């Protein structure tokens with residue numbers, strides 16, 4: 001047993017390394033990024049026998065999941081990590097993978113972001129595990145993040161299905177001591193016994209779907225007996241069900257209650273129905289504490305007699321949105337709130353995040369602003385990345401941000417609807433993630449629109465991970481897609497070129513067809529850390 | 542014993558490394574530690590906060606409850622006021638004095654410092670000046686670690702070791718300057734506490 005201080009994300013990574021994974025794949029996304037980063041940094045040091053797994057950033061979450069599937073098909077263990085909205089992108093392979101005869105353990109670690117610290121929504125991945133009809137484990141602390149990830153690989157192999165490990169931001173990004181066990185070796189290659197179990201032709205798929213349905217009682221038997229789902233009956237009329245880290249907020253407050261409530265903790269799904277029924281046998285009220293959607297709350301309403309009041313986020317006893325806190329839970333338990341500290345003796349203005357000083361995006365947006373000056377009101381769709389901050393003053397330069405790659409399809413739609421100018425602004429890594437396919441649509445129709453690819457050579461917002469395609473190869477990709485070479489332009493996004501860049505962007509906006517402008521200059525943060533790393537390597541050699 | 546700290550600052554100031562130094566020292570003394578951080582978007586010149594909980598028994602919540610923080614430790618004066626509701630009635634605000642005014646409606650600095658001085662227990666530290674005097678302008682967060690040190694349930698010597706460990710591989714001179722900054726911060730805190 002070795003003890004070390006780890007983020008929840010890192011605990012998942014270590015659990016996977018110790019489970020003997022052969023590969024790990026991810027697309028960076030807050031709050032999940034540190035999972036693969038840890039494996040990239042520590043793979044060799046922590047894996048059994050120094051046998052580092054393959055660890056790779058991928059084009060997007062779908063390709064990550066599919067690569068992990070290939071590893072599993074070869075009988076070896078694979079981890080795939082992403083943030084919650086990334087699972088929408090990977091939903092197709094994920095949901096279908098539940099029908100396969102998974103042989104090497106396949107674990108999906110997904111980090112939800114209740115409170116939207118760095119996301120566009122706060123969707124709850126537990127519902128997607130339910131949708132795919134697979135087991136989901138939800139750790140309540142860093143230690144469990146480690147242990148459950150290891151266990152998830154065993155479960156995946158035992159049941160022949162993928163298993164989800166669900167984190168939330170607060171656990172993903174909180175550090176505590178983790179006691180780790182001994183690492184296991186990687187599995188040898190083992191081909192599927194029956195290839196029909198991996199070929200989802202309708203006839204096979206129907207059989208595999210029935211197999212998955214027939215497994216559900218076994219999943220329930222597991223969640224009904226695992227120590228992750230723990231039932232404690234107390235004499236009083238109140239019961240509490242906690243899920244994941246909500247248990248910590250209950251325990252933070254429980255000593256102040258006049259009598260301890262009955263308590264069911266849920267750390268493994270499907271929801272353990274029999275335990276829920278036993279919990280409520282003598283209760284009047286059951287309070288549901290969970291981060292995310294009222295998922296357990298809704299399910300419990302359907303499981304128990306109507307005489308028991310079920311209260312939680314949906315009933316209005318807790319805020320319907322945002323993260324739980326020890327304080328919201330305290331209030332829901334009916335405890336008086338603690339005195340809060342002094343009121344600030346002065347107004348404290350918000351301090352939103354901003355583009356870094358010297359960020360190349362700022363110069364690109366200045367050029368775009370000048371290029372658009374004097375034209376009728378059009379649309380500037382944008383996308384996910386640092387440059388989304390251009391929505392805030394003083395730039396106020398974009399009209400939309402929806403999901404990875406949406407800018408290009410939306411600009412095409414706006415142009416189809418008659419809006420001119422129609423401009424899409426997207427980062428290079430977001431373009432590679434989900435912008436290439438909508439650009440094919442625009443090329444096919446030669447839509448009157450202008451796509452501006454902000455090429456900063458890295459995934460800036462999540463900490464300067466490398467993009468898959470070096471900048472120098474971006475124009476070749478665009479031309480290969482069929483973008484007209486006369487309207488495929490690379491500009492140097494330098495402040496001293498803003499005037500000439502603006503003129504060129506203006507010409508492309510005025511072109512009655514598709515133009516693609518690549519505004520290139522490296523992210524200043526990335527440049528700075530490259531310099532630092534260079535200095536360190538020079539210094540130590 | 543539970544000792545909760547809310548750390549505050551602006552992205553890029555080193556809130557997490559400050560938190561890390563205190564956390565490492567607490568662990569060395571055998572305390573339980575949880576450190577909750579905000580990553581991602583908030584790092585770009587926006588408000589950054591971390592919750593650091595130290596205790597002699599296992600810690601449940603990663604978040605500090607409202608009204609329970611023994612200390613708000615801030616690298617920027619405006620940020621020291623953002624999380625005041627977290628502070629316990631007898632809690633202390635320990636903050637660097639130099640403003641980082643990257644928002645339009647940033648209050649006039651004199652008004653801001655006066656507001657901080659009216660708080661029941663506030664320690665205002667000229668961290669930038671002291672770091673400069675220690676010969677390492679970037680060491681403002683070490684000055685602040687020093688300013689916090691006398692109030693923490695950790696021996697000052699243990700925190701010094703934590704500072705040494707963090708900068709050890711950068712050479713003796715860097716370590717010494719960081720320690721000088723750390724000690725200068727301690728001095729300010731001791732003098733302010735006596736007044």
Ligand code: SF4
Pocket residue numbers: 354355356358359360361386387456460461523524525526585
């Ligand atoms: S991290 Fe890079 S891309 Fe993001 S705002 Fe800073 S300089 Fe711009």
